[in-house]
Amino acid sequence: MSNIQESAHQLEVAIQESDEFKDLKAAYEKVMNEPSSREMFDNFRNVQLELQQKQMQGLEITEEEVEKAKSVVELVQQHEDISKLMEQEQRVNMLINDISRTITKPLEELYSAE
Secondary structure, three states: OOHHHHHHHHHHHHHHHOHHHHHHHHHHHHHHOOHHHHHHHHHHHHHHHHHHHHHHOOOOOOHHHHHHHHHHHHHHHHOHHHHHHHHHHHHHHHHHHHHHHHHHHHHHHHHHOO
């Protein structure tokens, strides 16, 4: 294993051991262990995926689909456990984005150098 790959593996472990990831995992497990919460969350994710797939295929999203998505989002935002899960997911995404900026910094500096 190369030095860079080894560092990447260490980073993977560090992310899994981070408070952000542990909080996300706990929030996820709480939602998944409650059947009605899980059903609501799965419905939310399915609506999200359907709309993303349509966008990627260049298909038009109907007004009806937009309204359905809005109502599903409003519903999950009112659910305390799912709302907490989404907040924790956002924290992990921010962490990963920060890491990504750090990793890509050498390329950015290379291409911005004159």
